[in-house]
Amino acid sequence: MINTNNLTKKYGEQTALDHLNLDVKEGEIYCLLGANGAGKTTTINLLLGFVEPTSGSAFINQLNVSEDKRATKRFLAYIPENLMLYPSLTALENLDYFAGVAGKRLSQDNLKGFLAEAGLQTEAFNKRIATFSKGMRQKVGIAIALAKDAKVLLLDEPTSGLDPKASNEFGLLLQKLRGKGVATLMATHDIFRAKEVATHIGIMKDGQLKQQFVANDISLSKLEKAYLNTMEYNEVGS
């Protein structure tokens, strides 16, 4: 569902992403781990079509992102680190607007159903987003993905700044989406959360995918060690 083929992005002499090859299938959650500047956000920006690759290609649902950006966006939902919605609109109105803009005309009952499915409390439906915590806004973001019936979910540091409870709830939501066959690519620093929710984990450094694991095949401590080793190796090597 999400594929990259030698995907490379350079900014002048600086290589932000170096020949990335990824394959995330339906019902998989792929977590990209890495420090700041590792190339995680660049990967997501390339998959969203926000930047053009220098070479290589990215595919969403077998459609080339560079060639047909709008078509690929019909299949995907995106939740950035800080999901900013319209603060003066309510959760229900924000959901109605973004789903509508994406071409989904939904009844109020359906919209409420998606908000509830995303774990938002009923009394918050008609409250303005300005009063929402980050965790509540992320839930609205998930509701947008549900309303769009997205096949692909791109998440950029979605749990950063969330308290453990909210982070845990978010993890559960991702599992729910996984159950619906959604392919998820999540960029994160959070090794613990990655191990908990991911089906696959990749460690990135300097724009390169250094190591990949099947989440079930590696323990948290080994993952942590691999992550630190990758960082150290590169630091020594650099």
Next chain:
Amino acid sequence: MLSYNFKYELKLLLRSRWIQLLSIILLLLFGFSTYNGLQKVEKRKNDILAAKTEIQENDVLMLKLLDSVERGMQVNVPSWTIPSSPMAVGNYHPRVAAMEPQPMAFLATGQADLFTHYVKPTVGGDDAALNFTEMTSPVQLLFGSFDLAFVIIYLLPLLIIAFSYNVLSAEKESGSLRLLAAQPIRIQNWVLQKLALRFFWLSLLVIFSLLTVFFLLGLSPFGNSNTFISLLGLILAYMLFWFALAFLVNLWVGSSAKNAVSLLGLWVVFVLLVPSVLNQLGNTIYPMPSRNLMINELRNMKAEVTEKQDEILDNFLRDHPEYALNDSTQTRGFYHRLMASKKLVKENMEPILQSFEKQLQNQQNWVEKFKWVSPAILAQESLNQMAGTSKADYENYRKQVIVFAEEWREHLLPFLYNNQDFSSNDYANLPSFRYTELTSGSQKGIPMLFLISFLLTAVGLISSRTRNSKEVLNQG
């Protein structure tokens, strides 16, 4: 996407109190400026009425004096003012040649504070042409009155700039643009729809505010429905131009601060710089001959003809055998010589006046040729036209007054040269002035403004085809 933008843009504008704020500002601006315009029109009407009343009262006295003279009574006034003399009537009992304000005159002061709107041509006065034309500054494109035209041309664009400069950049700066850009839409189309909706809502507010102000001030927009519809058309076309510009700036520039500075810079260029540069260039390319030289020339000519008045009168009478005197007891006096010499002065001055007229016309043609460069000029010209205060209106008035002054003189001269007294029976035959308004020409400015606005929008859309959403997302 449009229906959702339509639905939520109004909610966002209401909740951010933009609609309420704009309604109050527009009502205040339109109310105050319309009231100001009406006050000016009222003053103009009162001035004309006072002049006419004065003439009517003078006429009553004149008729009483004539009656006394005709009954052979002694009158206690200086001999040269006794109205049995046609020159006394021609000089001391002139008619008022007034340019009555048109129904929508309150819209734009236009040239009204530069030119007179009533004169009293006399038989002994200089040619009326000398008293009408603003010789040194014929193209008054900078306007200082706080009238409706000022609000529309100067202030409305500033409101539009405040209302539209950050449609895209605010989304970018708040972070919501990334979420929007992740939807299957073209950001350029989304910006265009947002601006089009803001144009729609602002247009409604403008129409509502204008109608409210007109009704509150007792004006009936439907009494002059054609002009009112033209006024609305002009305002909408002018607003559309600024929204089109905002569209381009939103797409091409980037951050809110840069957008605001760019749009304000464009406001300065289109509203202030271009009109004054065109004016200056007109003056430089077609300089007016010195007015002082012209006045000196006139004085010299007057002095010259004064010395030769007898000769001039002889020549005049030779050209006008109809005034030959058969009665040897009658003679030719001061007024005969003066009027003959004035005619000569007028004929000799004609080429000098013509050179002024020509340069003036050249300057006006120059502005006419390039007026489309600034929508402010187009809008001002159209508003002046609707108000009847354009340079064409005053030129039309000036020409009518010159014709009337000639008619007044020609009516009384036969009395003078035939040495015939003016009697009370002749009063009813005195010519009177009636101003004929220009037939309202088509408002070419409105379609031109619409055309420019659509062209700008098209440029934005075409150029955005060559720019990806990523460029819009990443500029700043």
